[in-house]
Amino acid sequence: MSNDLEGSATAAAAPPAPGLGRTGRTRPRGALVGRIARGALLVAVLVLALFLLAGQLLAVLPVGWWSPFLHVFPIEILLLVVAIARDALGSWTLVLAALALAAGVSVLRRRGRRRLPLALSAISGAALLLALVTTTVQVISVHGATGRWFVFSPATPASAVGRGPDKTVTYATLGGERMKADLYLPEAASATAVPLVVSIHGGGFISGSRGPTVYTSWLADHGYAVLDVDYRLATATEHTWNTADADVGCAMTWATAHAAAYGWDMDRVATFGGSAGGNLAINVAYQANAGTLKPSCGTAGQLPRVNAAIAAYPVVDLSTSVGESAYGTESGDRYVGGDPAQYPERYTAVDSANQISKDAPPTLILQGSRDHLVFAGHTEAFADQLTTAGVTHRYVELPFLDHAYDSVSAGIGAEATRALTLPWLKQYIGG
Structure with a gap:
């Protein structure tokens, strides 16, 4: 009987075999793939948030502050691409920043304080706040110049420029x-x-x-x-x-x-x-x-x-x-x-x-x-x-x-x- 007890104790103390969970069940490979996919998605959303914030900083900071960068051709082109993309998105910047912020907050709630989702929340929140300010000022200013309200434009994130020539x-x-x-x-x-x-x-x-x-x-x-x-x-x-x-x-x-x-x-x-x-x-x-x-x-x-x-x-x-x-x-x-x-x-x-x-x-x-x-x-x-x-x-x-x-x-x-x-x-x- 003592041998039986010793065998049971040994079995209980032994670590689970590779590929087994604590209950001895095999962990699906899909779980690892899903974890990697979620991490990649989180990084992609962070990059989007960084782009949105950079675009807003280009909008609110005086042009003269960027002068040193404008004399370096690759950096100047990158800044112009970011700014042109921001202007093309228009009011959709608000939507994207809100979605990025929601993603960051959601991850924080499920996983607690972690650097990546915390950074995502902070960056997207700042982008959203600045976008609210710039968009509001633009709408009011354009109304003052034209007498018309353009509250949300463009209508789609990539509106067609128009038909071809006759x-x-x-x-x-x-x-x-x-x-x-x-x-x-x-x-x-x-x-x-x-x-x-x-x-x-x-x-x-x-x-x-x-x-x-x-x-x-x-x-x-x-x-x-x-x-x-x-x-x-x-x-x-x-x-x-x-x-x-x-x-x-x-x-x-x-x-x-x-x-x-x-x-x-x-x-x-x-x-x-x-x-x-x-x-x-x-x-x-x-x-x-x-x-x-x-x-x-x-x-x-x-x-x-x-x-x-x-x-x-x-x-x-x-x-x-x-x-x-x-x-x-x-x-x-x-x-x-x-x-x-x-x-x-x-x-x-x-x-x-x-x-x-x-x-x-x-x-x-x-x-x-x-x-x-x-x-x-x-x-x-x-x-x-x-x-x-x-x-x-x-x-x-x-x-x-x-x-x-x-x-x-x-x-x-x-x-x-x-x-x-x-x-x-x-x-x-x-x-």
Whole structure:
């Protein structure tokens, strides 16, 4: 009997065999896989929370605080990508931050105080709080500028920018390169010729191309024909500071020659662009009306008078902007050929303030207050110069938005631009 007791004691003291739980049952392999999956999900949500917080810090902290990072090209691009993604998400930042916070709190309740879920809760909570502040200020500010409420935008996290063009044409061959333009045409038949909006893409004068935006087909749906144009881009060896505006002028002479075929009223023309395209929208309009624009095809006599110009976050002061970021420096080196000290006369030719004259058309300018590529202070200073010169204009600064705030989705920046653009066009070119 003693041997039986000893055997029982030995069996009770022996550890469970590998793969067995305390009860001797086999632990499913799926449990380990699930644990790994839950850990990976928690890390992914933490990364999301870090992104959301970084985006909000870029929105609320003064642009000058980031200056040291803007001179390091990879870091500058990363900051711009984060900011553009944040602006594209818009109000969905609130939803994502709330979900991340809920995930962190849920893990804390089930597992007690642990560093990872505690960090997730703190980071997502801070992002949510800042997003509530920035979103509220944006909604109120945009209402003050437009008279309309955009409480939650975009409607979906990745709103489509719009339909493609109705037709693509080659408007000229310049320097051996076929230059194309997309046409967006109003669907409704009109008994009279329709106004024309010349759309000019951005990209720092070194990249980008024509293509659907949140405005192109939207303008056509509101009765405006849109000519979305390409122009020659600068390279390390080809500096296009004196041809980009001329190429846009070339496209406009093509429009004049084909206006009857498409039913365009060339007495009602506006230019529209963002970033580098904003610079060209202003410079081409001002030069065309002053009689100083020399198109790279056609004749100056075929250039229409521009009745309105609309520019979003425009590079109006390239002389200063090129020294404020790594991307700005690269753009200046390629577009102009060097810095302002090397080519002062070239920068004089491309800076928008030097194009101002009494013939400048009414100009609508929109700018994000936290633009890390085209600083808002330069755009506001240009607007002040328009005031001094007596040029009809309106300058609207959109709080907490960065460069290219309307490039990905129809967020509150794009909605504000639309809401301001339509009455501006109706007032100055009809439609």
